[in-house]
Amino acid sequence: MSPSPPPQLELAGRAPSGAHRNPVLSIEGLVKRYRGKSVAANDDISLTAHAGRVLGVLGHNGAGKTTMVNQIVGLLKPTSGSITVGGVDAIAHPARAREIVAVQAQANVPITGLTPRKAVELVGRIRGGEPGAVRRRTDELLEALDLGPWADTPAEKISGGVARLTAFCMTVVQPAALVILDEPTNDVDPARRRLLWDAIRDTASGGAAVLLVTHNVREAERTVDDLVVLDSGRVLAAGSPAQLTAHLRGELFLELDGVNLPELPTGLRASVSRPAQRIVPVPAERGAEVVAWAQAAVGRGQVERFSLTPASLEDAYLELVGAGSEAAA
Numbered sequence: 001m002s003p004s005p006p007p008q009l010e011l012a013g014r015a016p017s018g019a020h021r022n023p024v025l026s027i028e029g030l031v032k033r034y035r036g037k038s039v040a041a042n043d044d045i046s047l048t049a050h051a052g053r054v055l056g057v058l059g060h061n062g063a064g065k066t067t068m069v070n071q072i073v074g075l076l077k078p079t080s081g082s083i084t085v086g087g088v089d090a091i092a093h094p095a096r097a098r099e100i101v102a103v104q105a106q107a108n109v110p111i112t113g114l115t116p117r118k119a120v121e122l123v124g125r126i127r128g129g130e131p132g133a134v135r136r137r138t139d140e141l142l143e144a145l146d147l148g149p150w151a152d153t154p155a156e157k158i159s160g161g162v163a164r165l166t167a168f169c170m171t172v173v174q175p176a177a178l179v180i181l182d183e184p185t186n187d188v189d190p191a192r193r194r195l196l197w198d199a200i201r202d203t204a205s206g207g208a209a210v211l212l213v214t215h216n217v218r219e220a221e222r223t224v225d226d227l228v229v230l231d232s233g234r235v236l237a238a239g240s241p242a243q244l245t246a247h248l249r250g251e252l253f254l255e256l257d258g259v260n261l262p263e264l265p266t267g268l269r270a271s272v273s274r275p276a277q278r279i280v281p282v283p284a285e286r287g288a289e290v291v292a293w294a295q296a297a298v299g300r301g302q303v304e305r306f307s308l309t310p311a312s313l314e315d316a317y318l319e320l321v322g323a324g325s326e327a328a329a
C-alpha cells in the first residue's frame with residue numbers, strides 16, 4: 001500500500017494562532033530567472049518567518065534555496081515579487097534591510113591569520129558589540145559548541161567542521177532580528193552537530209527569527225517550528241513537522257537492508273528502492289505480521305538488518321520530493 005497524498009497545507013510559516021502577527025521576513029510571489037535559463041530558479045515563492053521561531057527550508061540540490069537566500073540579502077535582484085525584512089522593502093533598500101540580518105553563507109568566510117576566538121570577537125566588535133560583552137558571548141558560544149580545544153588554534157590548522165562551527169559563532173555573536181543559516185551542519189561531527197542544533201534553537205529563543213536552510217531532514221525535525229519544502233523552485237508544502245506528517249499517522253515504515261532482499265509480503269510495495277535497501281510503507285495493523293516476516297528473512301540470510309518505525313518527517317519529505325532525492329539519502 002502506498003501512502004495517501006499529503007493534504008493541502010497552509011502556506012509557509014503563517015502564524016499558527018495569530019500569536020506572531022509581525023513577521024520579521026515576508027516573501028511574496030518571489031520569482032528569479034537567471035539569464036539564458038528557461039526554468040525559473042525561484043518560481044512564485046511565498047513564506048514568512050517570525051521572531052522566536054525556526055523556519056526550516058528543505059529541498060534537494062538545485063531546489064532554489066541559495067537563490068532565495070541571495071535575494072533576501074540583496075546579492076541577487078529578483079525577477080519579480082517582494083521581500084520585506086523588518087518592515088523594510090529589501091529589494092528597494094537592500095543595505096537597510098541587511099542591517100538587521102546575520103547570514104551564515106554556504107561557503108565559510110576565510111579567517112586566515114586569526115584563531116576561531118579572535119575571528120568571532122572581531123565580528124562581534126565590527127558589528128558594534130561592547131568589548132566585554134563580545135568576549136563573554138564568544139566564550140559562551142565556544143563552550144556551548146565544545147570548541148575550547150581549538151579556540152586558540154591558528155585557522156590554518158583547524159578542521160572543516162571547526163571552521164563551520166566558527167562561522168556559526170561569527171553569525172550569532174551579535175543579536176540580529178533575522179538569522180539566516182545556509183547548511184550550518186556541513187562537515188560538523190555528529191556530537192557537535194547536536195550541540196549546534198541546540199545553539200540554533202537558543203538563537204530563536206533569544207528572539208531572532210531563524211531561517212534554516214538544510215538537507216538534514218532527520219535532524220531538522222527536532223529543531224524547526226515551521227517548514228517549507230522547495231522543489232524545482234516552487235513551494236511544495238509548508239507547515240509544522242506535525243502538519244506535514246499528519247496524513248501518515250497510522251502508517252509504519254519498514255526499512256530493509258541487504259544485498260539479496262526477498263519479495264515483499266502480499267499487498268506491500270516499496271516507496272524507496274535502492275540496490276541494497278527498501279523502504280516500505282506498512283499499515284499499522286500489519287506491524288506484527290511484518291516483523292515476523294522480516295525476522296524470518298533475517299534467519300534465511302536475505303535481510304541483514306530491518307527496522308519498523310512510525311512515519312517521520314523524512315518519510316513525508318521523500319513522499320513529496322521523490323525517493324531519488326540526494327537530500328534524503
Ligand SMILES: Nc1ncnc2c1ncn2[C@@H]1O[C@H](COP(=O)(O)OP(=O)(O)OP(=O)(O)O)[C@@H](O)[C@H]1O
Binds near residue numbers: 035064
Ligand atoms: N548564477 C547562476 N546562473 C545560472 N543558474 C544558476 C545560478 N545559480 C544557480 N543556478 C541554477 O538555479 C537553480 C537553483 O540553484 P540553487 O543554488 O539556488 O539551489 P539550492 O537549492 O541552493 O541547491 P544546493 O542545495 O545544491 O545548494 C539550479 O538549477 C541552478 O543550476
